[in-house]
Amino acid sequence: MSSVFGKLFTLSSWGESHGKAIGAVVDGCPAGLEISEEYIQQFLDRRKPGQSAITTQRKESDLVKILSGVFEGKTTGTPISMIVENADQHSADYEQIKDWWRPGHADEAYDSKYGFRDYRGGGRSSARETIARVAGGSIARKFLKEKCGTEFTATINIDNNSIENAKKNGDSIGGIVSLTIKNPPKNLGEPVFDRTEALLAMAMLSIPATRGFEIGKGFEAANMLGSEHNKFADGTYGGITSGEDILCRIAFKPTPSISKTQMAKNKNGAFGEISIKGRHDPCVAVRAPVIVESMAALVLMDLWLQL
Ligand SMILES: Cc1cc2nc3c(=O)[nH]c(=O)nc-3n(C[C@H](O)[C@H](O)[C@H](O)COP(=O)(O)O)c2cc1C
Incomplete structure (x- = not known):
């Protein structure tokens, strides 16, 4: 299985949820970009659990250390390796479901495909893996902001009461994250397979628990007239960015x-009947906006290097 994303600006993601650490290696970042652990940390802090009653109570400080690729506060153009140690694992919570396949989770599929897996915390299927994406994405977005003025903002519009209610009933709910890419570089993407929207879709649907992707007017476009839709600034035409803002929903x-x-x-x-113990997010979408922004930044950065 491959854990590498991108062509020129590549992100390698490694580590298990209940292993020693999670980390990322970014390769292809141009030299001279100012990067610090504090800068990357602000994005990891937006992703980390235990911040409110409506996210998992697993308390991780998720402190990032840069191991390579940065000298005197600037990237050197060499691989940037980052590590976040795991601190608050309750692996015993997973003993009870060691041999049971959680409905809707990756357990059965992993056993069927690989025959052996780290069941603690879901191993590689755990969303702790997305730490790597956020760490890598933070570098991509800084480069694009300084070079092109590009900004990535994702939000979730969900009523906290619905989440609290689901949680009270031992249940969970879904949610939709809206992403705005402001001032994307012009001329990114190619006309056939490497269309910007196709790469964004792939990136977003690689985030665990995603089930839908829309760009521009999305599914609503199917019900519009050409005369209406043509007035709308879509952000990509023929797979190529126009420089107009890009809107996505996940x-x-x-x-x-x-x-x-x-x-x-x-x-x-x-x-048999199971009741899953452990600390879980009642709505995974709540912690997803920064992951969505990070994946979008990785896609655009990789395309920018291909210009
Ligand atoms: C930010 C985030 C947090 C998540 N937290 C949990 C969790 O606490 N418990 C859980 O069972 N799944 C959680 N998930 C979802 C699983 O990782 C995902 O459902 C699983 O890997 C199977 O993949 P699939 O749903 O895409 O098929 C989370 C996903 C994200 C993006």
Whole structure:
């Protein structure tokens, strides 16, 4: 399996949720960009758990260390390696589901494909992996902001009461994240397979628990007249960015791990009732905006280097 994203600006993501650490290696970043641990940290802090009642109570400080590629506060053009140590694992929570496949999660698919997996915290299927994306994306967005004035802003519009209610009932809910890319560089992307929108879709749908992607008017475009739609600034034409702002929407499914009792299958093919313990996000979309921004920055940075 590959854990590398991008062609020229590449992100390698490594580490398991309950292993020693999670990390990223960014290759292809031009020399001379000012980067510090404090700068990267502000984005990781937006992603980290335990910040409110409506996210998982797992408390990780998620402190990043830069191991290479930065000298006297600036990138040297060599691989930038970053590490975040895992601190607050409760691996025992996962003993009870070691042999059980959580409905809606990756457990059964991983066993079917690989025959062996780190079940603690979901291993590689855990969204702790997205630390690597946020760390790498923070470098990409800084470069694009300084060079082109590009800004990435994602928000979630969800009512906290619905999340609290789902949580109270041992359940979870989904949500939609809206992304605005302001001042994207012009002429990014290619006309056939490497269309900007295709690469953004791939990047967004590579985030765990995503189930939908829209760009511009998205699905609504199907119900519009040409005369109406042509007035709308779409941001990409023929796969190539026009320099106009780009709007995307990403749908997240409800968190699969819920404490509400449900039917599940185990490794021996038996069925039984399970109630999943441990600390889980009642709505994964709440922590997703910074991950969405980071993936968009990685895509645009990689395309910018290909200009
Ligand atoms: C920010 C974020 C946090 C998540 N937190 C949890 C969680 O606490 N519990 C859980 O079961 N799944 C969580 N997920 C979702 C799983 O990672 C995801 O459902 C799983 O990897 C299977 O992938 P799929 O849903 O895309 O098929 C989270 C996803 C994201 C993006």
